[in-house]
Amino acid sequence: MIISMKLGATQVELDDVMKAVETSGFRPFLNPGVERQVVAVLGEVDIDKVELMDQFSNMAGVERVQLISEPFKLSSRQAHPGPFSVSVGEVSIGGTRIVVIAGPCSVESESQVLETARAVKASGARLLRGGAFKPRSSPHSFQGLGEKGLKMLATARAETGLPIVTEVMDPHDLDVVCRYADMLQIGARNMQNFSLLRWTGQTRHPVLLKRGPGSRIRDFLMAAEYILAEGNPNVVLCERGIISFEDASRYTTDINAIPILKGLTHLPVILDPSHATGNWAWVKPIALAGIAAGADGLIVEVHPDPQHARSDGKQSLKPSKFADLMAGVARVAPAVDRSI
Ligand code: PEP
Ligand code: MN
Numbered sequence: 001m002i003i004s005m006k007l008g009a010t011q012v013e014l015d016d017v018m019k020a021v022e023t024s025g026f027r028p029f030l031n032p033g034v035e036r037q038v039v040a041v042l043g044e045v046d047i048d049k050v051e052l053m054d055q056f057s058n059m060a061g062v063e064r065v066q067l068i069s070e071p072f073k074l075s076s077r078q079a080h081p082g083p084f085s086v087s088v089g090e091v092s093i094g095g096t097r098i099v100v101i102a103g104p105c106s107v108e109s110e111s112q113v114l115e116t117a118r119a120v121k122a123s124g125a126r127l128l129r130g131g132a133f134k135p136r137s138s139p140h141s142f143q144g145l146g147e148k149g150l151k152m153l154a155t156a157r158a159e160t161g162l163p164i165v166t167e168v169m170d171p172h173d174l175d176v177v178c179r180y181a182d183m184l185q186i187g188a189r190n191m192q193n194f195s196l197l198r199w200t201g202q203t204r205h206p207v208l209l210k211r212g213p214g215s216r217i218r219d220f221l222m223a224a225e226y227i228l229a230e231g232n233p234n235v236v237l238c239e240r241g242i243i244s245f246e247d248a249s250r251y252t253t254d255i256n257a258i259p260i261l262k263g264l265t266h267l268p269v270i271l272d273p274s275h276a277t278g279n280w281a282w283v284k285p286i287a288l289a290g291i292a293a294g295a296d297g298l299i300v301e302v303h304p305d306p307q308h309a310r311s312d313g314k315q316s317l318k319p320s321k322f323a324d325l326m327a328g329v330a331r332v333a334p335a336v337d338r339s340i
Contacts, residue, residue: 001041002031002079003056006063009037013061020059024052026084029074031233036063036080040073043227070264072221075235080266083219086234088183089163091126093236094268098340099297101165101208101270102322103129105193105312106142107149111255115304117156119319123326124340127183128153128162129299133169134311135189142310150180157182165208165299171199178205178232188212188240188275191223196230201230208299210238210272217257221265236268237261238299239290241276250278253286258293270297274315280306283317291332300325 003017014030017039020087021028023159026043041056053065065179068076085094093099094269102120107113119126132149134142145152153164159338163182169190177184183206200207207227211220224235239258241251254275261269269292273283287298303309303316317325333340 001026001053001056001067001189002073003039003065004042004063004081005037005039005061007036007212009061009063013059014039016154017056017059017062020056023209025056029229031074031080038079038081040068040079061225070218070221072218072225073176074267075221075224075267077264077266081182081186082266084172084266084268086206086236086268088127088165091163093206093270094296096338098291098295098338099127099327100326100329100340101127101129101297101299103165104131104303104309105274105301105316106131106134106310107145107152107166108310110152110155112304113152113156114159115152116302116319117160117162119304120302120322121160121162123319123323124330125162125300125322125326127165128156128160129185129301130156131185131311133167133173133177135167135169135187136311147176147180148299150177154180168196168200171196174199174203178203179218181205183208183236186210191215191220192225196228197223198230201227201232201273204234206234206236207232208236208238208270210240211242211257213241213243213251215242217260217264220261224265224267236270236296237265238270238272239276239295240272241278249276249282253277253289255289255293258290258295262294268296269294270299271295272299273299274299274312274317278315280315280317280321283315284321287325288332291329292336294336300328307326 102125134144167185244252273286
């Protein structure tokens with residue numbers, strides 16, 4: 001259930017509503033909207049909801065009370081009417097302007113990150129990505145440079161001004177990653193690591209939550225719900241391909257997920273065409289399809305020398321190909337009333 005307050009409702013009226021929710025055995029959760037305050041009523045109490053809705057509707061300052069049928073209450077679009085965007089430094093994800101995040105899969109050396117950061121910035125990327133803690137299928141593969149890698153990202157940010165997005169895999173690493181990152185990435189494999197989601201929810205860092213390759217859209221939204229329920233509203237969702245019977249590509253891009261998610265939630269939605277395809281040659285067409293389908297942005301792997309990349313070289317674009325992708329995005333965006 002959500003209670004939308006009237007425009008200009010007073011603090012006393014809001015406090016009274018929050019108290020009444022508590023008294024009825026539920027947990028009130030305030031969603032401070034741009035236009036109006038919305039109180040989500042959380043919890044599982046077996047009482048007559050219709051009677052309760054009547055009670056809340058009659059309170060001073062209340063505009064409207066609605067039942068939310070979906071299990072994802074806080075990430076539901078109903079609970080958050082009006083525009084919503086997530087700020088990462090000066091960059092806002094979720095507005096009409098499309099945001100492209102780009103950089104290497106893994107941070108390998110200072111020169112590699114710097115060269116990539118300069119190149120992607122010159123082509124119009126607004127955030128720099130790069131993994132320092134890498135989730136690898138094999139324990140024998142390169143696991144990332146850890147804090148040394150985070151320092152290299154910080155050096156690239158200092159030079160280019162690009163805020164950095166980097167993955168956190170373990171709640172134990174959260175402190176160190178938060179010291180360097182502007183945005184925390186929760187990778188596909190950790191989408192349902194509920195303790196990581198909870199701890200991340202207790203930070204105020206913006207979070208880029210990637211969809212698990214075997215997860216349904218509703219599981220994805222419930223994972224976002226864990227972060228929101230801890231009080232961190234700054235979540236961006238990322239479709240990055242799902243597992244299907246098709247093995248011609250690394251994963252199958254679920255393009256449908258973009259408009260479906262945009263309909264179900266207020267949270268911004270971006271696409272990762274690099275992991276979704278697994279092959280640099282398909283990255284641009286799928287990136288453009290994502291923009292056409294309504295994505296708020298892209299996250300793209302770029303490497304100065306993909307053949308020698310320590311991870312995901314096959315799907316990484318050379319800087320010149322990334323420039324070409326950006327030129328394509330600039331052409332497609334206006335067709336769907338977006339800009340870059
Ligand atoms: C990555 O972004 O490099 C990554 C490992 O992505 P995913 O979690 O989507 O596989
Ligand atoms: Mn990767």
